Amino acid sequence: MCRSSEFDLLVSHAVTLFPEDTVLSALQVMHRHGVHVLPVVDGRDGAWLGQVSQQELHRLSGFAPLARLAEILTARARVETEEKTAGRRAPAPHRWLH
Structure with missing residues (x-):
């Protein structure tokens, strides 16, 4: 079981990105840490x-x-919102080409 101080240490070393990071800087972080996917979190409260x-x-x-x-x-x-909205429209009638 992980004690509180151990957990805090793990969380404090989590690799994350922030909304103000650029594409290039994010790629550098991924390369440096050898990861292929990273979360983007709010810098103020850590919200995902x-x-x-x-x-x-x-x-x-x-x-x-x-x-x-x-x-x-x-x-x-x-x-994603546009795709969901488009999915709600009535489907176009199917026309067969002969």
């Missing part, structure tokens, strides 16, 4: 905001290397 993968960041690094993770999480949320 989302996560990013190394694969996703590599795709973005080609055209938006200085984009902030907050922008990425916001864009992802918008896409």
Whole structure:
């Protein structure tokens, strides 16, 4: 069983990213720690905001290397919302081509 001080030590050494981190800086952190996915947390209260993968960041690094993770999480949320909204629409009638 983990004592409180041991738990605090583990949590204090957790590798996380923050909304103001850029794509490039996030990739550097991932490389340095040998991880492929990291959580993005609020710097004030440590609240979990989302996560990013190394694969996703590599795709973005080609055209938006200085984009902030907050922008990425916001864009992802918008896409997910649009997909959910689009899913609620009545399906288009199916037309067969002969």
